[in-house]
Amino acid sequence: MKLIIKNGRVLLFEKDKAVVKKVDIGIENSKIVQVGEISEGFGADKIIDANNMLVMPGFINTHTHLAMNLFRNYADDMLLQDWLTKKIWPLEKKLTAEAVYWASVLGIAELIKSGVTGFLDMYFFVEETIKVALETGVRAYIARGLTDEPLGMEFQLKETKELYRKFDGKDGRIKIFAGPHAPYTCSPRYLKKVKALADELGIGIHIHLSETRQEVNDSIKQWRKTPIKHVYDLGIFERPTIAAHCVHVDDDDIQILKECNVSVAYNPTSNLKLASGFAPVEKMVKAGVNVSLGTDGASSNNNLNMFEEIHLASIVNKCVNNDAVSIPAETAIKMATINGAKALGVDGELGSIDVGKKADIILIDLNKPHLCPLHNPLSAVCYCAQASDVHTVIVDGKILMENYELKTIDLEKAMYNTARCAQKLTGA
Amino acid sequence: MKLIIKNGRVLLFEKDKAVVKKVDIGIENSKIVQVGEISEGFGADKIIDANNMLVMPGFINTHTHLAMNLFRNYADDMLLQDWLTKKIWPLEKKLTAEAVYWASVLGIAELIKSGVTGFLDMYFFVEETIKVALETGVRAYIARGLTDEPLGMEFQLKETKELYRKFDGKDGRIKIFAGPHAPYTCSPRYLKKVKALADELGIGIHIHLSETRQEVNDSIKQWRKTPIKHVYDLGIFERPTIAAHCVHVDDDDIQILKECNVSVAYNPTSNLKLASGFAPVEKMVKAGVNVSLGTDGASSNNNLNMFEEIHLASIVNKCVNNDAVSIPAETAIKMATINGAKALGVDGELGSIDVGKKADIILIDLNKPHLCPLHNPLSAVCYCAQASDVHTVIVDGKILMENYELKTIDLEKAMYNTARCAQKLTGA
The missing domain is CATH 3.20.20.140 (Metal-dependent hydrolases)
Structure with a gap:
């Protein structure tokens, strides 16, 4: 499975310093294999358009x-x-x-x-x-x-x-x-x-x-x-x-x-x-x-x-x-x-968007009133952004949420059953 | 214009104490005219179904x-x-x-x-x-x-x-x-x-x-x-x-x-x-x-x-x-x-859901993972709820947002123009 995330603003840690750059990301199976311009003939199975999104490590x-x-x-x-x-x-x-x-x-x-x-x-x-x-x-x-x-x-x-x-x-x-x-x-x-x-x-x-x-x-x-x-x-x-x-x-x-x-x-x-x-x-x-x-x-x-x-x-x-x-x-x-x-002892594999690391990546939707104007994406994440701005979530190269929709969880069922179990415990 | 908000859990201040009750709300023009069971023949122009919502003062x-x-x-x-x-x-x-x-x-x-x-x-x-x-x-x-x-x-x-x-x-x-x-x-x-x-x-x-x-x-x-x-x-x-x-x-x-x-x-x-x-x-x-x-x-x-x-x-x-x-x-x-x-010196008119007050009311969508289970609606609002849970907003008896959609504002235009004006100011 090959995935490309393109057109996004990407949060990178370069020599320990956070920078935001317009680069594309190539993912193969669970790993990030390219960051920058994706090589010709990469042959992605899927392309995620991250236009007006901040792409960052999960x-x-x-x-x-x-x-x-x-x-x-x-x-x-x-x-x-x-x-x-x-x-x-x-x-x-x-x-x-x-x-x-x-x-x-x-x-x-x-x-x-x-x-x-x-x-x-x-x-x-x-x-x-x-x-x-x-x-x-x-x-x-x-x-x-x-x-x-x-x-x-x-x-x-x-x-x-x-x-x-x-x-x-x-x-x-x-x-x-x-x-x-x-x-x-x-x-x-x-x-x-x-x-x-x-x-x-x-x-x-x-x-x-x-x-x-x-x-x-x-x-x-x-x-x-x-x-x-x-x-x-x-x-x-x-x-x-x-x-x-x-x-x-x-x-x-x-x-x-x-x-x-x-x-x-x-x-x-x-x-x-x-x-x-x-x-x-x-x-x-x-x-x-x-x-x-x-x-x-x-x-x-x-x-x-x-x-x-x-x-x-x-x-x-x-x-x-x-x-x-x-x-x-x-x-x-x-x-x-x-x-x-x-x-967790896994910074060789996780925690940043770098070639060779696992593809645990999130896309934050910048098209929100509380993130406008976007003078500084780092400030936007820290001081303004809401959980509800998370648009897409990728773990181990697999998409777990896309366009706000959970791909692997039946949310209604989870809420219904959690409430049911909680009620049984509390006797409410 | 007559509006009914029904089936909601409503946050009321009774003798200064916050309570949440299942009551309906009747609105006529800018004012709340009924709280409780709506009288027969009220003749609403519109009914808002607040099932699984918390209805509270804006x-x-x-x-x-x-x-x-x-x-x-x-x-x-x-x-x-x-x-x-x-x-x-x-x-x-x-x-x-x-x-x-x-x-x-x-x-x-x-x-x-x-x-x-x-x-x-x-x-x-x-x-x-x-x-x-x-x-x-x-x-x-x-x-x-x-x-x-x-x-x-x-x-x-x-x-x-x-x-x-x-x-x-x-x-x-x-x-x-x-x-x-x-x-x-x-x-x-x-x-x-x-x-x-x-x-x-x-x-x-x-x-x-x-x-x-x-x-x-x-x-x-x-x-x-x-x-x-x-x-x-x-x-x-x-x-x-x-x-x-x-x-x-x-x-x-x-x-x-x-x-x-x-x-x-x-x-x-x-x-x-x-x-x-x-x-x-x-x-x-x-x-x-x-x-x-x-x-x-x-x-x-x-x-x-x-x-x-x-x-x-x-x-x-x-x-x-x-x-x-x-x-x-x-x-x-x-x-x-x-x-x-x-x-603001207007607590006779605003700040709570009471008959005679202006209808400045919001509906919070309780059908969210972070609000489940709903052991206590007050705790849910204070400790869990997000701006993105606001489903409907009424001011002066008029609906300004319904089902998350702004009724009186072109958001894209506002964002575009604010960013443009900000850019002009900062020269960025």
Whole structure:
């Protein structure tokens, strides 16, 4: 299958600098094979006319819990502890594979419609989420959530191992991570076991770290060190690690993250909505820490819209740093693309439009009132664009959405079944 | 003309509390005449089926500069002073009536498409903006920007007076405000003249106040008082006043705002993007100050999307106040509707769906993946909904957008001409 995207304005990273150029893109099977003028006789099976479109790498959502779509708008404007203990946890105990399946279909529909081509998910019944990713064509990085439940410990590790054997590398789109939930839900003994498993399988680790002030205070009380120092001392960071949140990190924490090449999945909406705090993003970026973006789950966001995360990453940090130049559009867009690929250890294959990389590409429709006039396409993406401007989405060289129409998902069915499953859980 | 909106979930404010009920709405000419079961023999000319829609009062954008759409994405990620002196002001000197006309058409298209039924604009060549409002059917509150330019002083006041004579009350949709730009661009002598004019015409005042720390520091240095105390002492607040921004206000300032019934037009995106600061919104709300929402102009936002302002008003203040319960969805939605009407002194006529009020109503399409499941419609509006979910917009009983289609604006023409005028200004 050969595909050409022509006449578009293309967002390229040239020597790490974002530039927008009028070039055409040649795709063969899953890969980008030409960028520039397409060679004569390329013989495309299909030509996409990207006139008046911005062509850019798909977004990579590096922290989410897709199935929490079930709890979207179910419990808001509540204190964190009440939210978790009275609302979310009781429902999660009643979760079924079917509910996770449909919420994953809906979640992936929402991701595709907002320009996301790959995501890192941590949850339960993840085999369902993997199934949906395989069916719908999106790229999925999956961590079975691991917590120190009585009796659950060995079982969860075994499940991770089985998921790895069964799915890692499947269709070139699935990758398994070890997913210890957090140091406050996993004992040191368990974390060491997780690390040993990750070593054995040669996989990365995804973990929540330093999300709230309370978590850090508790850690210092219990272990006499911050959560980051705590898991560092347990050897977690010897594996490639993506740490979600990192809101309350001190200079020593940042030094550890940098030295250990730990990537931070920053979730601005969730951090704001749960009143977790303002992550010191500029400080981490300046220290050389790789910061990527995530939406977190729909129960704390409450959508899965990476445009909102890009927007907030830029404007919130400007205000926090009292500096209108902080986290410019280019930096925020990189967080959502190439930095996501770096976080997942796949920046050789993904995150930018370059010959040899996988064709995970989105087309943004510039023919919108809120994007006119188009003085600066990077500003347009960061400060103006909406999920609803995503016109076409390509993953692994296959078109998953074209002219706003999902090609691999029956959206009505997904909405109907997710609502049905949610109703069953909440008893509403 | 009689219109019925039926089968919708309708957002009502009952005894100040937001509730969502399945009721029908009967509209006769410009007014809502029935809410509930429509009486037999009502004899509608048209019935709108709002099945699977949320029907709510249109948003009121209480601070914008529509024509700054010309400078959208033209100058971002810059220091405020450079932005103003090197980029914005030089272009504003070259503004033409034609440019303002087309940018106003584009701006109003953007407003309608994001559910805004009325707006308060402060700028130059405002007669063009008024013309467009009259042509397109939207509700417009207009302040000719007043600054202490040499020779310009008397002329600007005369223009305000002429605008008032010519347009105030026109078609029941235009209202003129006096628009002294700010205390740092208007001398006390000028502010007194503005106040005298507002007294003479019996109109309200719209002014920028305490937007930046610098402004407050300069005011204290020059006048030994805050900008708010300064204009209070000059008598400005004896007129109904809408003060934009009020980011850096102290307890005494808040007390003055409350006692003088000054409304605050809070502009979260602009405040964040320009690194102006975090306005003490919760404190003002608790003190009883009426806080409404604005987008500011597209050069500092960079769109005119009230959904983003509602979202930010809620989530940013939660984080600032370290309290996930701060500014709940209901409060943020009121800021965008009934509080906007209060700010403009028209809450007897607008801002809620009640018998006797003007029919300024929007329909939000709930059949979207990011709004499913619909556990809570208020949360859905505040935390999930997008401008692109606005399905139908009614102003003054007339349909300005139906099934996503603008009825009074040629969007392609507006975009083409705005881009053309912007190009002429920037020379790009």
